[in-house]
Amino acid sequence: MQIKSKFPAWKKKKRKFRIDKDGIKNKLNPVSQSSVATQNGQVNGVVRQNGGQEPKFLNVTAKEKKRIKRRKNKNKRPLLQTEKELLTSTVQMTNGVLKKIQKISLSEPSPPSTSSKPESPQKSPLPRPKTPTGPSPSTSTPVTSVASPSSTSQNRNILRHEPNFDKFDRPQLPIDVVEQQLMYELASHETLIIIGETGSGKSTQVPQLCVRAGLADSGSIAVTEPRRVAAVSLASRVAVEMGTDVGGIVGFHVRFENATTHKTKIEYMTDGIVLRKALISPLLENYSTVIIDEAHERSLHSDVLMCILKKCQEQRRKGKNPLRLIVMSATLQADKFQSYFDNAKVVLVSGRTFPIEVFHVNPKINKSFSSSDYVYNTVICVKHVHLNEPKGHDILVFLTGSEEIEAVAYQLAELNGSLPASADVIMPVPLYAALRPEKQKEAFKKTPQGARKVIISTNIAETSVTIPGVRVVIDSGKVKIKTFEASNRIDVLKVHNVSKAQAKQRAGRAGRDAPGKCYRLYSREDFQKFEIDNMPEILRCNLSATFLELMKLGMKNPHRLQLIDPPETENIDAALLELTSLGAIRPLNSDKSKFALTDMGDVFCMYPVSPDHARVLFHAQKEGCVMEAIKIISAMQTDALFSGGSDSKNDAEVERIRRKFETREGDHITLLKLVLTTNLFFDEKFCNDNMINEQHLKTASMIEEQLKQIAIEQEVPFSTCGNDFTKIRKSLAIGMFLNSCEYDRQEDRYRLMINPAITLKIHPSSCLSRSKPAYIVFSELMKTNDLYALQVTLIDVDWVRPLISEHKKMRTNHLAESAQRIQEITNSAPKRKKAKTE
């Protein structure tokens, strides 16, 4: 397997981008300006007073505290190193903020609020309840009677679990202004949509409001986040605010890590985890309320979740424990969510970021300007900013991929030679997900004196990480997006223009600590042509895994599915054909437009992998190579295990390492050998010497544990094939038979067996790219400059022939009959335990 090379030697020789020393002023002119973020002056509009009605707080006894701690330690797995660091730094930071705020007292408004109205000098022992001074609800129901925590006996029950609540305070947030209104709306609506920009405080405050409104009486409050880091850090922040430990009243649950206990009332979770929970208990009875955070990101999981929760709400409305749903989004396109949720109530919350000046390129002045030269323009723009902006203001540049990023970093470093003596040094810092973790950390280090840090990043810096000290953003306006071509089952990775929302998000990264500037390497006219929002993930991915999960939940006809953005019919049919070919579903005899899960499909659902990978695991039982299949499939779930860039090693060295693990059978067996080796001896030095990404290797081994656990629950015996790799290759071929190819000597390309019109190449990173065997199966098909098969294994054509001919028949309207045959072909596999549900 070839080692991932970030900036290979052959590229260095023909570098495309040159630096034009005089081009700075001509290329970019900050003529048009606008402000994307507005200062919020209403923040201090609320006078904090002691309402005189606060309930008596009962402290948790020492005994109880010990019990919580014991339970927590028992349940807790060790934290991942990065998450540990993140957790401690967040807590430290929050503590610091809290101390500072208490010192300066409430009379000093925190920036950037401009209100001169002073706070009540008398500090309330409790932040709440306040006298209702915010916007009152229009109805006659008195707010206090709804919102007062002491209004019911159950509320007191919840509140007794909040130890030392009054010890803490936090900076004022825009959401405080609408707190009373929110309390009222929470109590009176089943579904609520909250629109609030970054910094409004909705992610931390709304769940706490729910608890105070008594919603936690009948079950926990679930908060879904699209990212692990968000779930972990929000939980720790809210825990500090509520004066409890993570894992007490506030907890989080992400993959591999569950920091919740029976006491947990607010659970921050990744949306994928909630989806998994729904598969096991479809009505989600443990939760009284589900809050979908960052709904505007339109992640696949959150879209599916909204669809499921709508149904779940209908069901639970009949019972005694109705489900409350809160959808939180940053975009102002509330109407889409509103109409989806039957005209649900919308509450607007203002955001709070520092003002940002936005500059666009003016094409009238820059006649030679072309936005497609964005890499070249980036270098010029950095130089312009570096020579004109105050020293110490760091720059964040958005580009599309590692190759561009490394090229710009290289050129910026060279630029230092031609700078005036008075100028600071430019310190380029690349940042992208595939970068080694220690290299990634460079972006967060303090900039040394006499230097300006220029972080050159992919969209990882848009939402996933926040870099302190950034005052200037340079936005290329481009992003790499993977879309799915359903007709040919191909992933296409292409550079696209960003959306307006995304451009705004990027600009906002300059205003985290102080007022900032954003230079856009495209004209105002171009910007107007951009899409309003990002394309929802559900419209650009393979739907087979999602449909399998939804069928487990009882969906029969995917064409009738009520999603917020329904996928194209062609895409739906492709997923149904794929699932039927894999034997996971079959059309109903009574109604051919409806489908049912097969026994095998039911088993597939249990594994958190795609249906074809699940089928590999399933077939491995018949072949007697379950251990090997689990190892390979888990290694396939992570990104490239071989990585790290070629910066310190020459090409010969890369070749030498690559050969060490190479096998004649293909990349999957190579993966297996690597995993088996690292199982025996695995340390940092070994990973460094062999350019293996330690983090990814750890993830793979955690997935391996997870898959093993599921196999145990399914009562699958752990068979092993020893050195007989034929068995595992056969399992891979049968599981992923849709990806089998035949070599065409004339064309010197491979033809996809299910559709010979499609020809492709083996990706150069594969160990079979040179040997070109007659028949192969691959894990993934990716279209970049050409069509490439990734992760390839040598197969015997007889293994896949019957499956392929059935698949072809299915496409020509023999779906039902062929589905039956597929079942028969597969049913020779040993019987296994039926899944618990249904």
Place this chain on the structure above:
DNA sequence: TGCATGAAG
């Protein structure tokens, strides 16, 4: 011959 945005279970 020639290369991989970002999340998630």
